[in-house]
Amino acid sequence: xxxxxxxxxxxxxxxxxxxxxxxxxxxxxxxxxxxxxxxxxxxxxxxxxxxxxxxxxxxxxxxxxxxxxxxxxxxxxxxxxxxxxxxxxxxxxxxxxxxxxxxxxxxxxxxxxxxxxxxxxxxxxxxxxxxxxxxxxxxxxxxxxxxxxxxxxxxxxxxxxxxxxxxxxxxxxxxxxxxxxxxxxxxxxxxxxxxxxxxxxxxxxxxxxxxxxxxxxxxxxxxxxxxxxxxxxxxxxxxxxxxxxxxxxxxxxxxxxxxxxxxxxxxxxxxxxxxxxxxxxxxxxxxxxxxxxxxxxxxxxxxxxxxxxxxxxxxxxxxxxxxxxxxxxxxxxx
Amino acid sequence: xxxxxxxxxxxxxxxxxxxxxxxxxxxxxxxxxxxxxxxxxxxxxxxxxxxxxxxxxxxxxxxxxxxxxxxxxxxxxxxxxxxxxxxxxxxxxxxxxxxxxxxxxxxxxxxxxxxxxxxxxxxxxxxxxxxxxxxxxxxxxxxxxxxxxxxxxxxxxxxxxxxxxxxxxxxxxxxxxxxxxxxxxxxxxxxxxxxxxxxxxxxxxxxxxxxxxxxxxxxxxxxxxxxxxxxxxxxxxxxxxxxxxxxxxxxxxxxxxxxxxxxxxxxxxxxxxxxxxxxxxxxxxxxxxxxxxx
Numbered sequence: 001x002x003x004x005x006x007x008x009x010x011x012x013x014x015x016x017x018x019x020x021x022x023x024x025x026x027x028x029x030x031x032x033x034x035x036x037x038x039x040x041x042x043x044x045x046x047x048x049x050x051x052x053x054x055x056x057x058x059x060x061x062x063x064x065x066x067x068x069x070x071x072x073x074x075x076x077x078x079x080x081x082x083x084x085x086x087x088x089x090x091x092x093x094x095x096x097x098x099x100x101x102x103x104x105x106x107x108x109x110x111x112x113x114x115x116x117x118x119x120x121x122x123x124x125x126x127x128x129x130x131x132x133x134x135x136x137x138x139x140x141x142x143x144x145x146x147x148x149x150x151x152x153x154x155x156x157x158x159x160x161x162x163x164x165x166x167x168x169x170x171x172x173x174x175x176x177x178x179x180x181x182x183x184x185x186x187x188x189x190x191x192x193x194x195x196x197x198x199x200x201x202x203x204x205x206x207x208x209x210x211x212x213x214x215x216x217x218x219x220x221x222x223x224x225x226x227x228x229x230x231x232x233x234x235x236x237x238x239x240x241x242x243x244x245x246x247x248x249x250x251x252x253x254x255x256x257x258x259x260x261x262x263x264x265x266x267x268x269x270x271x272x273x274x275x276x277x278x279x280x281x282x283x284x285x286x287x288x289x290x291x292x293x294x295x296x297x298x299x300x301x302x303x304x305x306x307x308x309x310x311x312x313x314x315x316x317x318x319x320x321x322x323x324x325x326x327x328x329x330x331x332x333x334x
Numbered sequence: 335x336x337x338x339x340x341x342x343x344x345x346x347x348x349x350x351x352x353x354x355x356x357x358x359x360x361x362x363x364x365x366x367x368x369x370x371x372x373x374x375x376x377x378x379x380x381x382x383x384x385x386x387x388x389x390x391x392x393x394x395x396x397x398x399x400x401x402x403x404x405x406x407x408x409x410x411x412x413x414x415x416x417x418x419x420x421x422x423x424x425x426x427x428x429x430x431x432x433x434x435x436x437x438x439x440x441x442x443x444x445x446x447x448x449x450x451x452x453x454x455x456x457x458x459x460x461x462x463x464x465x466x467x468x469x470x471x472x473x474x475x476x477x478x479x480x481x482x483x484x485x486x487x488x489x490x491x492x493x494x495x496x497x498x499x500x501x502x503x504x505x506x507x508x509x510x511x512x513x514x515x516x517x518x519x520x521x522x523x524x525x526x527x528x529x530x531x532x533x534x535x536x537x538x539x540x541x542x543x544x545x546x547x548x549x550x551x552x553x554x555x556x557x558x559x560x561x562x563x564x565x566x567x568x569x570x571x572x573x574x575x576x577x578x579x580x581x582x583x584x585x586x587x588x589x590x591x592x593x594x595x596x597x598x599x600x601x602x603x604x605x606x607x608x609x610x611x612x613x614x615x616x617x618x619x620x621x622x623x624x625x626x627x628x
Contacts, residue, residue, distance in 0.1 A: 018468040029484050138359065138616065142608040144560055146567045147583055147601025154590050154597060273473035277564060291476070292568060295483045307480050311471045318471075 008322055012315050023308040024069050027300050078305040083297050088305040097180025099286035103271050105206040110213035118221025140215030145274055149208040149281035163200050166283035170197040209278040220263050224256040265321030269314045353621035360617020366610035374427035381420035385577040389415035394593045410595045421577040422603050428578050429559050436558035437551050440497045444504025449535045452512035466502040474499040482570040492571035496561045500554055507550055511543035545622040552615035556608045563604050579604045
């Protein structure tokens with residue numbers, strides 16, 4: 001087990017170096033350099049330009065810049081935004097909980113509805129429900145979520161007026177950040193209705209971001225269940241005279257869950273991509289929204305670091321899924 | 335070739351069709367796909383107006399079935415008086431072109447890389463596959479956004495970005511199927527008969543790896559259209575007044591209270607197009623890849 005663990009951890013080292021190199025390269029592929037790109041149109045003097053370049057280290061040779069960059073990254077120093085001059089990591093850390101809260105809510109929403117729907121479809125294979133659900137699931141998986149979000153706003157916020165359009169909570173409430181999750185922190189607020197406001201803000205983005213995972217989970221659960229329901233041990237359980245429900249939930253679902261959990265774990269990357277669009281539509285103050293805005297402001301260090309940190313997060317989650325999978329399924333430990 | 339030898343060919347096709355048509359969703363998808371391709375081929379005939387012509391006196395006209403609709407603009411007009419239907423029709427053409435160019439470029443590049451990795455082995459294999467692993471670590475939309483942010487916004491750069499982010503899928507698939515084929519006797523036979531590596535790669539092995547790649551292309555069409563539209567929506571893809579569906583949506587944001595059609599229609603077009611290619615992809619997988627059959 002230890003060998004398996006160390007092997008998997010060692011495998012991510014080259015990936016990590018590659019990812020930092022790519023992130024480093026990206027910023028140097030910008031025509032001119034980040035300073036020029038940022039201040040180009042303001043027409044500042046050559047001297048000031050050279051000064052700024054020196055300040056951000058862009059006057060050094062390429063290889064030296066990369067070595068410095070790698071060393072800085074390993075120390076946890078990710079540079080400063082060329083717009084706000086704040087350390088990028090600090091801005092990231094303030095915005096990150098909002099993204100995590102939204103992503104977790106979306107994946108929970110998807111699992112809570114997707115698992116039972118998939119199980120029912122598998123049990124009632126070939127029924128109208130099964131066909132209907134599979135049709136909906138392929139539609140959900142094809143959804144342009146940026147449009148889906150706009151339609152949700154159009155229906156629920158504009159026409160019916162039951163949910164707010166943007167943000168995490170109404171400005172009327174003050175919530176002390178403690179966990180960073182608005183839906184948790186609101187419980188300690190002195191104001192009545194803070195939680196109501198927080199939940200009504202998150203519900204639409206959660207559904208929008210959760211739609212594709214919901215479709216995928218329902219489909220995966222169904223096919224995984226169909227496979228398991230044919231297994232001998234399920235037949236044995238039935239033959240023992242156990243009730244249908246018990247066989248499905250206890251014997252079949254438990255085994256059908258392994259591939260589903262893996263898929264959920266591996267969908268983190270896609271989820272974060274979707275979060276960029278969802279946050280943009282709902283003005284959700286998370287890292288996705290921040291990254292998109294950094295492009296308009298030509299704040300390349302922010303774009304570089306934000307991308308890098310998200311990639312590192314994906315590496316770690318994938319590693320976690322990998323280890324968990326090895327833990328659950330001893331056969332793949334080599 | 336005598337008639338008796340030729341006979342099995344249609345049989346195989348018919349067999350394929352039977353297998354494909356078993357999946358009713360796939361047939362619906364294929365029908366949608368045919369409609370789309372027809373519409374985009376006949377865009378010049380079908381569209382009532384130019385997609386960029388502005389009828390300033392007729393802005394935000396609702397669709398025909400709503401009060402105030404005009405027959406001249408069956409699906410209404412947008413905020414500067416461009417005919418929605420014509421824009422959607424030309425948008426279909428653009429989407430098909432995007433899907434086709436992106437999927438074929440990614441297929442060609444990815445297959446070449448994958449076959450090279452499988453045939454060369456060793457350092458080359460490790461290098462190519464590690465690079466693909468690294469690309470896969472980034473959320474694909476984020477990577478596409480970063481690439482476009484660097485190259486500059488525009489349809490061409492957006493398409494290039496989508497090629498890069500979809501490349502790992504093709505590469506991995508081509509490598510895996512090539513490795514499986516390489517162990518087979520016919521490859522050894524061909525090699526000992528003196529076939530050169532290049533010929534072995536593309537003439538002997540590739541045709542036998544096609545089934546999963548064909549499925550991937552159909553699904554790749556869907557991803558390409560979706561991602562290009564997402565980039566357009568973020569203002570990084572096709573630029574106005576190009577009638578790209580995602581770009582149309584980004585301009586429509588401010589009118590959602592007054593003109594639902596400006597917002598709803600381009601998105602529905604994207605949804606149905608992506609759905610069509612996904613359905614066909616599922617059907618192809620069922621028909622071509624018996625291993626994955628339920």
